Amino acid sequence: MRSGFQEWGDTLAYSLDKKLKMVGQLERYGGQYIEGNWPFSIPVLSNDLIESGFLMAILLFLTIFIMPLFSRELRQNKQILIGYVFVIGLHQIMAFTNACIYQTLMARNDARGFHIFARELARNEGWNFDFSIGQEFYIDILTTVYRWFGSSHLLGEQLSILAFALSCIVFLKILRQLEAGRYRLFALLAFGAYPTMIVYGSITVRESYEVFFFMLTVYFGIKMAGKGGANLYLIALILSALAAGFFHQALIFYMVFLVLLFLAWTFLPITRLKNIKKLSLVAWIIIPFILVGIIIFLNMKMLDLRPANRGVFSTLIDVNWLEAISNYRVESIKNSGRTAYGVYLDITSSYMMVYSGLKLYVYYLFAPFPWNIGSLTDLYASTESIMRMILIYFSVKQWRKAYGSQRRLLGLMLILYFSITFMWALGTTNYGTAMRHHMLSWWIIVIIGIPPLMKKLGRFLFRSIVNSSSHRLEVTSENLDRN
Structure with a gap:
């Protein structure tokens, strides 16, 4: 009889290197191999x-x-x-x-x-x-x-x-x-x-934790921007970003971008660069490097003793990162199941790179399309993508109608939404995985898009009630006239 861990290992959508690494970790702590086609069957310590x-x-x-x-x-x-x-x-x-x-x-x-x-x-x-x-x-x-x-x-x-x-x-x-x-x-x-x-x-x-720490980072970033200058919220912002980054390799790079974005949003729009206080300027330049340094320091043992994990940071200095993403998508599509949408990143020319990049982003946001529905899972995923499309529309509409500081904040939230979804789109090749990644960005378009959507629905329902009442009154009047 197969153990739960064996079944998990067989169906896990990870690369061979990743499985070997996980097997090695269990083996280091005394795991025993049991029957199965290793390493796709994982060792179990006890039942x-x-x-x-x-x-x-x-x-x-x-x-x-x-x-x-x-x-x-x-x-x-x-x-x-x-x-x-x-x-x-x-x-x-x-x-x-x-x-x-x-x-x-x-x-x-x-x-x-x-x-x-x-x-x-x-x-x-x-x-x-x-x-x-x-x-x-x-x-x-x-x-x-x-x-x-x-x-x-x-x-x-x-x-x-x-x-x-x-x-x-x-x-x-x-x-x-x-x-x-x-x-x-x-x-x-x-x-x-x-x-x-x-x-x-x-x-x-880990998705619940990623959502929480991402939201917490954004909240402290907004508070820091609202207070202006370098303040205690900057420390909370950095700690939250660090916590989020530890849960996913891709979030490390995104959190560095996020900290930079909030620092720029806090300092640059207020005054010209030459008039920024020295402390604020130092924070804006130095903090992102400190953020990366802390992560690297905490993972020195990982970098020294586990070469398979060096890819976490090598992308920062790899000049062929586009090629690395393209190759990753090719391998991922080969190993994906029926939910794969099979869009490759073509880097043979600038035109094809832009075209394929936009295409994979659209597929990430809205796949599967109605003509791709072949099961209940497809139907749900397609319904979810339609909901997402509606909220994106109302979010952009709400931003365009806003003014002053609210328009600025809503614009920031839209930047966050489109940036994090594009990051996930680069490494996602199937809508099954995309559904989990959308959890991290769903709350953004809910916050911006739900108010105008509910306002629109309220007007529609009110109009329907008024029209229905008017129709009943007309029918009643006609009946009275006939009598």
Whole structure:
């Protein structure tokens, strides 16, 4: 009989080098090979399924529901409180279903593998937290929690829901900063009841953490820009960006860009460069390099002892990074399943590079198209892309209608949306993976696009009610005239 970790290893969409590395890590801590076509079958340390961390999971469950007691944003009015309980309830139903009743399709593979990997490492006394970047960092966090409080699948899921719950608080804070609180209940529901958010935000994967720290980075960036100059929010911005970068290799580069963007947004538009205070100028120039330096310092052992991971930083100095992206897409398309949309990055000429770049970006945002629908999964993904298209339209429309400081902030949010989605588009070749990446950017177009969309729907519904009432009055009048 095959173990859960073997099945996870077989279906995992990682390269051979990545699988070899993960196998090596388990082997280093005493893993034993079992039957299977290694390395696509992963070694297992034990098959003990005792959930010793169940009580801690229940404590976290209760903490998440009473969080409004500690957050002014969640208890600002009864509607927001009910909305929060509703979206958390949806996440909890999904979590308990996966942990206690039946594992849904999305809760298998990566989610189950991360839990089993962390559970087995937590049982070994030789394991230590080595600050790797990417999925290894998330596994290290799970392992640490399992070692302290006991291993439990439900506990791992509650940690993801806790990250989502904290994201709801930051979401409402950003709404307040952008002066977009009129339809905050609908915005919260669109953010939290988003089906992909429910499915992936309640299982043992890292997306909930990425969303939370990305939102937190943006929030502190907005606060820093609002206060002006170098202030304490700059430190919070850097720490949040660091935390987000550790969860995914691509986010390292994006967070450097994000810090630079907020520094420029804070200092440059206010005055000319020559009039910026020396402290602010030093911060604007030096901070990004410090950010990269901290990451490199924390990963010195990784760079020295694990050559397979050097690609995390080599892209910074690789002059052929476009070729590297192109080659990566070729290999990824070869290994993708039925959800692949197979768009290559053609770098043979400047024209083809621009054309293929725009094409892969459009596919990332809106695939699968209606004519590609062949299953219920395709239908859902297509529906999601239509929703995304609508919100992008209303977001741009809202930005164009805004003025003053709000227009400036909405423009910043749109820059964030299009930049992070383009980054993910470069490395994504199938809409299955794209659905998970869209979690990081969905909240942006919800914040900007939901208010004008709800306003439009309100007018439409009001007009329909008025027309219906007018029609009934006309019919009644005609009947009275006939009588």
